[in-house]
Amino acid sequence: MTPTITAFERSPDRGQGLARDTRVRWALEEVGQPYDVRLVSFSEMKEPAHLALHPFGQIPTYEEGDLALFETGAIVLHIAERHAGLLSEDANARARAISWMFAALNTVEPPILDRETTRLLERDEAWYDQRMPGVEDRIRNRLGQLSARLGDSDWLDGAFSAGDLMMVAVLLRLKASSGMLDEYPNISAYVARGEARPAYKRAFDAQLAVFTAASTGS
Amino acid sequence: MTPTITAFERSPDRGQGLARDTRVRWALEEVGQPYDVRLVSFSEMKEPAHLALHPFGQIPTYEEGDLALFETGAIVLHIAERHAGLLSEDANARARAISWMFAALNTVEPPILDRETTRLLERDEAWYDQRMPGVEDRIRNRLGQLSARLGDSDWLDGAFSAGDLMMVAVLLRLKASSGMLDEYPNISAYVARGEARPAYKRAFDAQLAVFTAASTGS
The missing domain is CATH 1.20.1050.10 (Glutathione S-transferase Yfyf (Class Pi); Chain A, domain 2)
Structure with missing residues (x-):
């Protein structure tokens, strides 16, 4: 099942890769797990639908079937525990x-x-x-x-x-x-x-593409 | 194997239970795991022997056979993953x-x-x-x-x-x-x-006993 993460519709760092979705994207790229992204605006982040996913109204979140997670550390750990590439076998x-x-x-x-x-x-x-x-x-x-x-x-x-x-x-x-x-x-x-x-570069490019599209789009 | 944690020889909070060893003690009490405590002074925390265990010179640390961990969150998670009582089966x-x-x-x-x-x-x-x-x-x-x-x-x-x-x-x-x-x-x-x-109370009392002994001892 392809997980869905959330990211800023328009990142306040203007695509420098500092928003925390980049960390989750990087982890997913390291383990080779494709993912979908749902972009949220600052006002949407404070609305009930997003607060149900993230009690503190932030990004990223992680949805995979019945599971919904928040907190970057917990999401990266979840990915690392379920795929090879980010944690040793030992x-x-x-x-x-x-x-x-x-x-x-x-x-x-x-x-x-x-x-x-x-x-x-x-x-x-x-x-x-x-x-x-x-x-x-x-x-x-x-x-x-x-x-x-x-x-x-x-x-x-x-x-x-x-x-x-x-x-x-x-x-x-x-x-x-x-x-x-x-x-x-x-x-x-x-x-x-x-x-x-390479996984970091792919993650960085993906978040930058979101910012670039938002800046040049309608 | 009985794990050993480190704690302040003399807690700066004067036994209020705010030092982070209390969190680890609480987790160990919740799962019913006995533990040993090694007390360290502020000067010992900055010496090579302790820095080998904790790169940032803090407490608590956790030693169990060949394994040495630092960071309260990681230690509590390690305890929670290996014993019943702190994480669901689901x-x-x-x-x-x-x-x-x-x-x-x-x-x-x-x-x-x-x-x-x-x-x-x-x-x-x-x-x-x-x-x-x-x-x-x-x-x-x-x-x-x-x-x-x-x-x-x-x-x-x-x-x-x-x-x-x-x-x-x-x-x-x-x-x-x-x-x-x-x-x-x-x-x-x-x-x-x-x-x-009850597990919190036991953890609190154990850390308070250290402070009380240090304050009334020689």
């Missing part, structure tokens, strides 16, 4: 990859999102220039720890996994709006390895 | 419970943590009183959506699950430092149902 390696998925979303992404929220909502506040260095220091703290663990390895724990997919996706968010990744050459190279994967 | 219900785990950690907790970080690091800044209302509005936005979905139900998706465990644990963090939960009677009652579970 039970311990699978569990460690899931640790990295949670680490990407819960430990590395929060300070990055704090920076984005600050830029979006507080740019015109008197405190902006004073507050931002502390926010960025919290990001650097995480990047330093990640860089130390990654070392010279290609991926975080042996073969590419759903943990790497999520970590690279989180770091791409920072790359798009900051030069901070350049301070950590091994992390920059790690992100570049992720972006070079 | 595959779709399991996947939905995992959606709620991620929602607790990635959608509900971040604004709550932002409020805590702000209180901790920005209380003496000139902008504190101006900035805090916006931070709290972001929490209320999530609580309103959660309240609407929960409605009159006891738990988020039928029977109590790992999703409820994580959501209640996240909300307890807010309850400890704010009266905001009182604005949402169904959420307050939901949290109270979680706290009333």
Whole structure:
């Protein structure tokens, strides 16, 4: 059965691939699972039909027969558990990859999102220039720890996994709006390895096509 | 094999149960799995031996034979997948419970943590009183959506699950430092149902005993 995901009708990042549907598209491309996309507008996201799928009124969602899921992490994990390609056959390696998925979303992404929220909502506040260095220091703290663990390895724990997919996706968010990744050459190279994967490229192109069509269409 | 988790030698919350080892203790108590605890000091958490277990120098960690995990979400999921009591037998219900785990950690907790970080690091800044209302509005936005979905139900998706465990644990963090939960009677009652579970009480008492011993010991 072909799953259906939701994505922004018009992505606020203008097709940079930072909206979270790209992460799900990437996972589906890695495992070779075709999918359908239903585009939703910002007003539709707050309506009862979408809230029934996603209680917090966001994208992406994932529908497959009777199953409806929300939260990017849960969707990627669901895909990774049901197809080969994103989690090892070895039970311990699978569990460690899931640790990295949670680490990407819960430990590395929060300070990055704090920076984005600050830029979006507080740019015109008197405190902006004073507050931002502390926010960025919290990001650097995480990047330093990640860089130390990654070392010279290609991926975080042996073969590419759903943990790497999520970590690279989180770091791409920072790359798009900051030069901070350049301070950590091994992390920059790690992100570049992720972006070079054919499955990532297909996912990126697919989300960009939606934005381009919306921008040039009627 | 009895797993070993790590916890703060002296919890910064003074035994209120907000440190993340409580979430893992709660999961282990729900499934009836005995466990050992290794206490670590703040300086030990930054040393190579602990960083080998947890790249970001935090607690809890989870060791079981050859397996070493970090990230509370990943540890609770690992426990839930290997024992009965925290995830349904039904595959779709399991996947939905995992959606709620991620929602607790990635959608509900971040604004709550932002409020805590702000209180901790920005209380003496000139902008504190101006900035805090916006931070709290972001929490209320999530609580309103959660309240609407929960409605009159006891738990988020039928029977109590790992999703409820994580959501209640996240909300307890807010309850400890704010009266905001009182604005949402169904959420307050939901949290109270979680706290009333015997497994939660055992987990809470176990972490409190560590703090009490550290405070009264030599």
